[in-house]
Amino acid sequence: MFFNSLAFAIFLPIVFFLYWFVFNKTKSTQNALLIVASYYFYSCWDWRFLFLLVFSTFLDYFTGIQIEKSNSEKKRKFWFWLSILVNLGFLGIFKYYNFFAISFAEMFTSFGFKVSPFLLNVILPVGISFYTFHGLSYVIDIYYKRIKAEYNFIDYSLFVSYFPLLVAGPIERATHLLPELKEKREFNLDKAKEGVCQIVWGLVKKVVIADTCAVYANAIFDYYPSMNSLSLIVGAVYFAFQIYGDFSGYSDIALGVSKLFGLDLLRNFNYPYFSRDIAEFWRRWHISLSSWFRDYLYIPLGGSKGGLWMKIRNTFIIFIVSGFWHGANWTYIVWGFINAVYFLPLLLSNSNRNNMDSITLKWNLDSLKVLFSILTTFLLTCVAWVFFRARTITDAVLYLKRIFTNGEFSPQYLDNERYNYELILMIGLFVLVEWNNRTKVEPISGRRSMLKMALAIMAIIAFGTYSDYKEFIYFQF
Amino acid sequence: MKKFLLYILGIFLLTVLIAVILDGFYTYVFMQSRNRGKIETVFNSTAKKYDVVILGSSRANNHFVSQMFEDKGLKTFNYGMSGGHLFEASLMLKLMIERKYEIKNVILEADLNLASDHQAEGIAALFLPYIHNSEIIKERYKNESNFNELYYIPFYRYVKYDGKIGWRETFFTLIHKKTNSLDNLGYHPLEKHKNGNMKNNIVNLNPLPNNKYYEEIKSICKKNNINFIPVMTPMCENVVGMNYFDKVKKAYRNSQL
Numbered sequence: 001m002f003f004n005s006l007a008f009a010i011f012l013p014i015v016f017f018l019y020w021f022v023f024n025k026t027k028s029t030q031n032a033l034l035i036v037a038s039y040y041f042y043s044c045w046d047w048r049f050l051f052l053l054v055f056s057t058f059l060d061y062f063t064g065i066q067i068e069k070s071n072s073e074k075k076r077k078f079w080f081w082l083s084i085l086v087n088l089g090f091l092g093i094f095k096y097y098n099f100f101a102i103s104f105a106e107m108f109t110s111f112g113f114k115v116s117p118f119l120l121n122v123i124l125p126v127g128i129s130f131y132t133f134h135g136l137s138y139v140i141d142i143y144y145k146r147i148k149a150e151y152n153f154i155d156y157s158l159f160v161s162y163f164p165l166l167v168a169g170p171i172e173r174a175t176h177l178l179p180e181l182k183e184k185r186e187f188n189l190d191k192a193k194e195g196v197c198q199i200v201w202g203l204v205k206k207v208v209i210a211d212t213c214a215v216y217a218n219a220i221f222d223y224y225p226s227m228n229s230l231s232l233i234v235g236a237v238y239f240a241f242q243i244y245g246d247f248s249g250y251s252d253i254a255l256g257v258s259k260l261f262g263l264d265l266l267r268n269f270n271y272p273y274f275s276r277d278i279a280e281f282w283r284r285w286h287i288s289l290s291s292w293f294r295d296y297l298y299i300p301l302g303g304s305k306g307g308l309w310m311k312i313r314n315t316f317i318i319f320i321v322s323g324f325w326h327g328a329n330w331t332y333i334v335w336g337f338i339n340a341v342y343f344l345p346l347l348l349s350n351s352n353r354n355n356m357d358s359i360t361l362k363w364n365l366d367s368l369k370v371l372f373s374i375l376t377t378f379l380l381t382c383v384a385w386v387f388f389r390a391r392t393i394t395d396a397v398l399y400l401k402r403i404f405t406n407g408e409f410s411p412q413y414l415d416n417e418r419y420n421y422e423l424i425l426m427i428g429l430f431v432l433v434e435w436n437n438r439t440k441v442e443p444i445s446g447r448r449s450m451l452k453m454a455l456a457i458m459a460i461i462a463f464g465t466y467s468d469y470k471e472f473i474y475f476q477f
Numbered sequence: 478m479k480k481f482l483l484y485i486l487g488i489f490l491l492t493v494l495i496a497v498i499l500d501g502f503y504t505y506v507f508m509q510s511r512n513r514g515k516i517e518t519v520f521n522s523t524a525k526k527y528d529v530v531i532l533g534s535s536r537a538n539n540h541f542v543s544q545m546f547e548d549k550g551l552k553t554f555n556y557g558m559s560g561g562h563l564f565e566a567s568l569m570l571k572l573m574i575e576r577k578y579e580i581k582n583v584i585l586e587a588d589l590n591l592a593s594d595h596q597a598e599g600i601a602a603l604f605l606p607y608i609h610n611s612e613i614i615k616e617r618y619k620n621e622s623n624f625n626e627l628y629y630i631p632f633y634r635y636v637k638y639d640g641k642i643g644w645r646e647t648f649f650t651l652i653h654k655k656t657n658s659l660d661n662l663g664y665h666p667l668e669k670h671k672n673g674n675m676k677n678n679i680v681n682l683n684p685l686p687n688n689k690y691y692e693e694i695k696s697i698c699k700k701n702n703i704n705f706i707p708v709m710t711p712m713c714e715n716v717v718g719m720n721y722f723d724k725v726k727k728a729y730r731n732s733q734l
Contacts, residue, residue, distance in 0.1 A: 020478060192481050196488065418645070453488060458495050461632060467640040 001044040003253045004206055011041065016260055020187055027184035031158045034261065038163035042126070045167070049125035052090065057160045059086055060135035061153055064142045068149040076143065083139045087132050094124055099328030127167035129325060133292060134160050138174040140296055147174050155181050162263075164254035168247070170268040170288035177265070185262030195259025197444035200456050202252030207464035209430055210245030213238040215465060216423050219414040221389055224399045228408035231420040232399060236382040239389045241427055244273065247286070252442060271438045273381070273431070274359060276373040278342040279352040281381060289325070293318045312347055316340040326388075331396060335387040342380055358439065426463065496632040503635050503647050507606035510650045514658050515556050516603045517650075519569060520611070524577040528552045531663070532566040532694070533586025535559035536710045541584065543662030555663030557586060561600040562593045563690035564617075568604060570697055571613045580703050587691055588709040591684035591725060596621065602638035680718035684725045 001007045015037045023033040043050050063083035070076040101117035108115045138159070141147045150156040159178050165171075220227055220235030227235065251268035258265045266288045275281035282290050298318045304311045316337070323336020346352040359374075361367040383400065390396035412420045437443035444452045510517040528551035531541045537557030546553035556569055566585065573580065608614050608628060618624050627634045635642055658665065691707070698705035709722055 187478050187481070189478075189481050193484060196485070422645075450487075450491070454491055454495060457488075457492050458499070461492070461496060461636060462499055462644050464636070465639060466636050467638065 001041055003250060003257075004203060007044070011037075012257065012260075019261055027182065028154065030185060030261075031154050031181060034162060035154060035158050038158070038161040038166060041163040042161065042166055045126040046123075049128075052125055052128070053131060053161060054157075056087065056090065056131060056135055057157050058153075059083060060139050060160070061150070061156045064139055064149040064156075065151065067139065067142050080139060080143045084136065087136055087139075091128060091132050093120070094122060094128055096324075096328045130169045130171055131160050131166060133171045133289075134174075137171070137292060137296060141174055147178075150174070150178060152182075162258075164257045165265060168250050168254075169286075170251055170254065170266045171292050172266060172288070173292075177263075180263050188262060191259045191262065194441070194445055195256040197449070197453070198252050198256030198259065198442045200256075200453060200460070201442040201444050202249040202254075202256060203460050203464075204456050205245040205249030205252060207466065208245075208459050209427070210242045210249055211465035212423060212426065212463070213242035213245065215416060216414070216418065216420065217242050217389070219416045219418070220420065221399070223415060224395070224402065227402070227406075227420075228410065228412055229403050229406040230409040231412045231414075232403045232406070234420050234424070236386050236399075237427070238423060240273070240378070240382050240385050241430070243385065243388070244269075245430075248272075255441075267441070271434055273378050274374055274435065274438055275377050276355040276359070276370060277346060277351075277377055278339065278380060279346050280355040281377055282339070282343075289322065293322055297321060308347070312344065315343050315347060319343070330393055331387050331390055334393055334396070335384050338384045338387060342384070493631065496630075500632040500635070503632070503642075504606055504609065506647050506651050507642070508610065512653060512655045512659060513646070513650050514603060514656060515558060515663065516569065516572075516600075517606075518659060519556070519572050519576065520607050522576055524579065525573075526552065526579045527554060527581065529554075529582045529584060530570075530573070530578075530580050531555040531557055531584045531586070532570060533557045533710075534561045534566075534590050535665075536588065536590075537584075537586035538663070538665050539667050540586070540710045541664060542666075543664045547662065551582075553662060555661075555665075557663070558600050559665070560597050561590075562595065562597040563587070563590050563688060563694065564594065564596040565600045565604070566590075567690040567693045567697070568614065568617050570694055571617070572611070574697065574701055575611070575613050580701070582704045582706060583694070583698050584706045584708060585691075585694055586710050587688075587707040588712075588722065588725060589679065589682065591688050591691060591729075592682050594685055594689050598638070599641060602634075602641040605634040605638060606642055608634065677713075678717040679721050682718065682721055684721070684728045686728050 001011060015033070019030060019033055023029040039050060039053075042053060060083055063079045066079040067076050067083075070079060098119050101119055105115040105117040138147075138150075138156075142149050150159070155178065158181055159172065159174060162172075162177070217235055217238035220231050221239065224232060224235070248269035255265050255267070268286060268288050270284040270287065272281050272285035275284055298314050301314045301317060302310050303314060319336040319340035320333055321336070323332040323334070323339075326332040326335075343352065346354075359370060361370060386399050387393065387396040390399060414420055433443050440446065444456055446452075507517060508521065511521055512518070529543075529546050531537050531543070531553070534557060538555060538559050539557075541555050541557065543553040543555045556566075558565060558569075570583065604614050604617075605627060608618060615628070618627065621627075623637075627637070635647075695705055695707075697703070709725065712719065712722075
């Protein structure tokens, strides 16, 4: 059930109605309804993996309590590592086993040993990377005594399985979401209206920007050896907007839907393409994952303590792991590595926290510098996205090489009967709207809300792409 | 809560209103179209006289050189449509009759398309802007499973087939951007391809014994005193399953094919 599907358009009002009109007596009834709705939502993908979700939920619930109850450090450690290993074990088997098996086989083959690896014929359970990370953060926080264990199984289950964030995040923290789930939610008109605006804007990002860009980006990436320099450049830009519209659109819908139920989720995107350096980009892009890796990997590894070398080592580790989290492919690892390399000059010059303030532009030279740094950061991210999108590292390298060696900049006609540049105007308009509303969560609410809502609806109806794309990219992670 | 429900109702009504306005606008634009494709050209035309009208799929579109007929003094147009089935060929002929075309001969390419009596979505979608303005089109789609959505939900047909009749096509129609589909009297020569080598496998393809749209075209011609000439077109020798043509001959042994 996609957020942009008719099934979800029916599912959501039904759950909303039941939530506020039938199961609104206590927080327990509210939570119980959301759990049932979440499990139904998940089973629409593949009901068999529901058992995995329930098992993972039960494991973390149980080990969390055992960690808290244990009176010896040895027992605490036992339950802690049991949870970590089982969670990562599932992730490893379903997501990474085949990748490692093939990679090792290729390595042995290159040394002259012929190996036929045993491969698993399994599909990746939707959202496994997301709900595993929910569970991990919960258990780690209990182990380090940052939070108390949750004894109410329904409340804990909802924290892990809450349907808006179940399949593609944001990756919530127990410290943030669980306290909200412990209180009965009262309907708040302003919050609900904000939620509707955010859902509509999320749909604009998904069906107007991401899915339309996907049509063009795929036509260019799939046939890159026959594309000229101009096509390859715009192809990378289209993919940058495809993945942004797709993922941030999903996050906006998830946050908007939650507001309808009186819940606030963590913000996941904060206009990342207006970042002035790569450090700022990572403070604005997939915020819940970046902060997860910061808190549960970077800091435990020593963070920035221990000198520059440790800082650099830890930065490379979290970026490479973050890349690998996205998928079992060398392209994602290289993507993470490239981002770490981008980070390096900032670390060396100790300027990774230079751009913490909000961006303001005036008619002066400084503003020109800001614009230049935004553009440079965007171009750097586009180069990295080529690795993220390409099938193999070789494809990505050849794609980038061809940009510089082809040297032709004439408009090209693509296989899908479109010219390569036709979408530029729409992207330009989208950037302008986002720029003018960069201090807000979304551009629709506020003054003249109904007019902006009408324009957004018109954009969704008239300019959305419906025949080609539906799936959200991050569902595969 | 009451205020919120009213707010949602307002958004719903706004959405319907926008859909109705867009539907009207898009349809109006398509109704003015005359140089984009064969379907709108026929739909928006008045009575024409032809000695020869060629119908069929890309195999008709790419094989019949209208100019050769013209050189013999026969007024001809190639209405073959790439990707089209007999569903659309029959509908096209009906539209021509509705517009009082006077046609002496119809050459129908009937070979691979005899294996299907379904619509070809890509081509069929191009008829949809006119579904409210033509009884012929409405009648043809009435038996399709998604007729109610396409006919009654405002703008739905433009959303569903956005790749064919969406904003992009509407915009080009609005600015009268010409396509090449009407050039060469409808004949579209295939460009020479360096590695051109059609290797289709049609072993499992079987002609339907009494393709209803083939029969329909035949009866329309008979009813309107049009000389009906069904033909099979040549196939690249690398295609696997050439005995398909024997299967057609067998299934249509009483026909003129």
